[in-house]
Amino acid sequence: MENTYTEGLFRFIESSPTAFHAVDKMREMLESQGYNRLLEGGKWNLKKGGRYYVSRNGSSLIAFRIPETGFCGFQIMASHSDSPCLKIKANPELTAEGAYVKLNVEKYGGMLCGTWFDRPLSAAGRLMVRDKDKTAMKLVNIDRDLLLIPSLAIHMNREANNGYKYNVQKDMLPLYGSCTDGTEMRFMELAAHEAGVEEENILGSDLYVYNRMPGSIWGAGGEFISIGRLDDLECVYASLRGFLNAAEGDSIPLHCVYDNEEVGSSTRQGAASTFLADTLFRICEAQGMNGEDYRRALAASMMVSADNAHAVHPNYPDKSCPSNRPVINQGIVIKFSGNHRYTSDAVSAALFRRICEMAEVPVQEFTNRSDMAGGSTLGNISSTQAAVKCVDIGLPQLAMHSSWETAGVKDLEYLIRAAEVFYESSIEESGFEEYQVFVGKNERKI
Numbered sequence: 001m002e003n004t005y006t007e008g009l010f011r012f013i014e015s016s017p018t019a020f021h022a023v024d025k026m027r028e029m030l031e032s033q034g035y036n037r038l039l040e041g042g043k044w045n046l047k048k049g050g051r052y053y054v055s056r057n058g059s060s061l062i063a064f065r066i067p068e069t070g071f072c073g074f075q076i077m078a079s080h081s082d083s084p085c086l087k088i089k090a091n092p093e094l095t096a097e098g099a100y101v102k103l104n105v106e107k108y109g110g111m112l113c114g115t116w117f118d119r120p121l122s123a124a125g126r127l128m129v130r131d132k133d134k135t136a137m138k139l140v141n142i143d144r145d146l147l148l149i150p151s152l153a154i155h156m157n158r159e160a161n162n163g164y165k166y167n168v169q170k171d172m173l174p175l176y177g178s179c180t181d182g183t184e185m186r187f188m189e190l191a192a193h194e195a196g197v198e199e200e201n202i203l204g205s206d207l208y209v210y211n212r213m214p215g216s217i218w219g220a221g222g223e224f225i226s227i228g229r230l231d232d233l234e235c236v237y238a239s240l241r242g243f244l245n246a247a248e249g250d251s252i253p254l255h256c257v258y259d260n261e262e263v264g265s266s267t268r269q270g271a272a273s274t275f276l277a278d279t280l281f282r283i284c285e286a287q288g289m290n291g292e293d294y295r296r297a298l299a300a301s302m303m304v305s306a307d308n309a310h311a312v313h314p315n316y317p318d319k320s321c322p323s324n325r326p327v328i329n330q331g332i333v334i335k336f337s338g339n340h341r342y343t344s345d346a347v348s349a350a351l352f353r354r355i356c357e358m359a360e361v362p363v364q365e366f367t368n369r370s371d372m373a374g375g376s377t378l379g380n381i382s383s384t385q386a387a388v389k390c391v392d393i394g395l396p397q398l399a400m401h402s403s404w405e406t407a408g409v410k411d412l413e414y415l416i417r418a419a420e421v422f423y424e425s426s427i428e429e430s431g432f433e434e435y436q437v438f439v440g441k442n443e444r445k446i
Helices: 002-014 019-031 187-195 230-245 275-286 291-299 346-359 378-382 409-424
Strands: 036-038 051-056 060-065 074-080 085-096 100-108 121-131 134-141 175-178 202-211 216-218 224-227 252-258 302-306 332-335 363-366 389-394 405-408 425-431 434-439
Touching: 002 224, 002 230, 002 409, 019 036, 019 051, 019 060, 019 121, 019 134, 019 230, 019 252, 060 275, 074 230, 074 275, 074 378, 074 409, 085 187, 100 202, 121 187, 134 187, 187 202, 224 409, 230 252, 230 302, 230 405, 230 409, 252 275, 275 291, 302 346, 302 378, 302 409, 332 346, 332 409, 346 363, 346 389, 346 409, 346 425, 346 434, 378 389, 405 409, 409 425
Parallel strands: 036 051, 074 252, 074 302, 302 389, 332 363
Antiparallel strands: 051 060, 060 252, 085 100, 085 202, 100 175, 121 134, 121 202, 216 224, 224 405, 332 389, 425 434
16 A cells, blocks of 8 residues: 555646646646645535535645535645746746857745756746637646756865855756757747647746656665655655545545745735635535634634654754654654744644544654754644644655655554544534544534
């Protein structure tokens, strides 16, 4: 089963070079299982037993299903569809020495710049095009080795191995082609051709550079996996697999994927937006529930904020906390922060541990070194819109924000199993700060 899930993850990531493609792949997987698309601008007629999904901006998505009987609350697993990369600017062609054509780019998110050099790259994203009397989105993926960022030879920078501060505008412009005879397609002309549209009909674009190297299973025992965009498409895939595998419980399960986590989440499709709160409220409204019912449902709900975690590094063990040092293939990581940059606390961590016990999945802990600042993630941002119990978790990985990241074969299956049990479960506050976790159907309904 481990390699089955790993191969599925590789197929998912390789078909998802951008957040737009990831949402489109999820749409395809959901619709194959009978999920129906909702439009935010349309009326929601939600039926008991119905399966639904809604997207925002083409880069965020929430899928859910309505139980045949009443429900207690919501079981939400949230992850994000974006990864650090290079965004292609408008009017991208730049010439150099009358011989080369480069593309003008800028950074998206906190990328490890050095990992993007000397490897096959291409471009993908979306075009907004004029389609008769409509403006429509067209996905584009130039599915071949198209670009490369060449390193400067050591002979021309003898200090290269002593550290280098990258200037994106100078050092990281990918080589696109030559201009020896002027017959090569301009970049936007090529993008239009690949999307099957006329260039003059393009009204807007969001295009990104991506690493084309396929996924690899490696190590002495085949225990490691490496591919681009593990952060956070590994959690997206595991959440979706668990969501689709899960049997019906007493809560409404939600598979929630936001965009723009890598740049702060403060967009209409990010975790700071109303996307989740709007969806939860409309579900309750469609069930004939009032404002009090909605708030009771939130009180009986839980979110798992799933965004990969740092494993202790074999060459830099000093960069990890002395006593909380996650290791690849030893289980799901619960993330803690004294200043609440992660949402995990004693209550949410305890509830998630109970779920992992039921799933027979090991758990580890992560905290940053006390003298090193860590990043925030989806949970604490999303909680400002929908205040539910929340735990921050992830799978341990190396080289986070590299164009080529590494994680473990076993951990992927652990998260899929835990997600399945989480989506089947419901949580009852049985007394003052006393909780029970139920899996499957029972008689407690709003």
